[in-house]
Amino acid sequence: MGNTKSHKWNYYILITVLAVGSLLMLFPFVWMLLSAFKSSLEIIKVPPTFFPASPTLEGFKRVLFEAPFFRWLLNSVIVSVTVTFLVLFTSSLAGYVFAKFEFKFKQLIFILILTTMMVPFEVIMIPTYLIVSDMRMLNKLWALIVPSAVSAFGIFLCRQFIEGIPTDLIEAGRIDGCAEMSIFVNIIVPEITPVLSALGIFTFMGSWNNYLWPLIAINDLDKMTVPLALSFFSTQHGGEQNVIMAAATLIMLPVIVVFLLFQRQFIEGLTLTGIK
Numbered sequence: 001m002g003n004t005k006s007h008k009w010n011y012y013i014l015i016t017v018l019a020v021g022s023l024l025m026l027f028p029f030v031w032m033l034l035s036a037f038k039s040s041l042e043i044i045k046v047p048p049t050f051f052p053a054s055p056t057l058e059g060f061k062r063v064l065f066e067a068p069f070f071r072w073l074l075n076s077v078i079v080s081v082t083v084t085f086l087v088l089f090t091s092s093l094a095g096y097v098f099a100k101f102e103f104k105f106k107q108l109i110f111i112l113i114l115t116t117m118m119v120p121f122e123v124i125m126i127p128t129y130l131i132v133s134d135m136r137m138l139n140k141l142w143a144l145i146v147p148s149a150v151s152a153f154g155i156f157l158c159r160q161f162i163e164g165i166p167t168d169l170i171e172a173g174r175i176d177g178c179a180e181m182s183i184f185v186n187i188i189v190p191e192i193t194p195v196l197s198a199l200g201i202f203t204f205m206g207s208w209n210n211y212l213w214p215l216i217a218i219n220d221l222d223k224m225t226v227p228l229a230l231s232f233f234s235t236q237h238g239g240e241q242n243v244i245m246a247a248a249t250l251i252m253l254p255v256i257v258v259f260l261l262f263q264r265q266f267i268e269g270l271t272l273t274g275i276k
Contacts, residue, residue, distance in 0.1 A: 029252075036060065036245040043241045059246030068222060069229060069250070076225040077254070079144045080207040086149040087203045088196050094150075095158025096188050100170060110159070116152045121212065129216060143217040144225070148207060154199050161195050162188060201262055205255055226251045 035043055037055040063069055098110050128147050129138075137143040165188065173183040189196070211227040218224055224232070233247045 032245050033249055036242060036249045038242055038245075040240045040242050043245075056242075059240075059242035060250070062240070062243045063229075063233065063247045063250060067229070067232065069226075069247075071222055072224050072226050072229050073250075073254075075141060075223065076208055076227075079141055079225060080204050082145050083148045083207040084200050084203045086145070087151045087154050088200055090150045091154030091158045091199060092162075092189060092192060092196060093184065094155045095160075095162050095192075096184055098155070098159045099162035099165075100167065113152050113155055117156075125213070125216065128213075132217060138217055139219045139223060141223065144207075144210070144214055147213070148210075151199075151203065154203070157195060157199055158192060161192050165191050197262055201259065204258055208255055 031050075034050065034052060036059050037057070038049075038052045039054070039056055039058065042049060042053060098106065132138055132143045132147065135146075137146065169187060170183055173187055178186070209227060210225075211231075214225050214228055215231070218228065221232075229247050229251065230244065233244050
């Protein structure tokens with residue numbers, strides 16, 4: 001009996017800690033969202049107000065109609081979706097090769113790929129810039145897509161899961177006359193769909209929120225992505241906090257929508273990752 005009560009109290013304590021932690025993490029987002037509906041004077045008012053006294057859409061109007069925000073949004077969608085599909089394709093294909101094929105220096109090459117995960121982007125930033133410049137892709141959306149088309153983490157993740165697929169299943173496909181690409185598409189990819197879903201969400205969020213590399217590679221206003229919009233509005237409307245908050249809110253909405261749409265696959269992928 002005492003053991004049952006102890007478990008119950010532990011459960012209540014755990015729920016309380018998680019609820020408090022969730023509220024603390026949610027508070028900055030709620031503050032940003034409510035501030036987007038305030039005027040600049042109300043935001044800097046002392047003492048501050050939590051809820052807007054006189055809700056206004058002025059900040060959103062400034063963002064949407066005084067800057068090419070929809071163009072930036074389209075650029076971000078093009079870059080993020082393209083990078084996500086390329087990473088899913090290259091990661092699953094390379095993972096299949098490293099998991100089910102034998103070739104010379106296989107382990108060495110795989111270890112070299114994994115070591116790239118420990119190198120900060122700031123270290124390879126200048127070489128990447130020089131390579132992109134030589135390829136004449138600077139100030140183009142391709143400059144944001146090509147360097148991100150391969151993910152070492154994605155290759156590692158897919159390889160680990162594909163290793164768990166029975167080789168007999170692949171051999172059966174070969175006996176039936178399937179080409180390697182047909183085996184990859186019809187056997188391998190359906191088996192690792194939860195992992196690809198989680199990897200896709202991670203990749204999309206990382207590409208959508210990428211700030212440093214677009215800041216370096218993009219110069220023209222019409223080629224900018226939405227993270228650069230915060231820099232633009234901070235520069236052009238530095239004293240108008242409601243405009244900056246409205247821009248930040250609009251930038252976060254697509255990521256939230258993507259997460260809500262693929263929440264089940266995301267959680268399933270993370271669960272499988274933990275089990276693996």
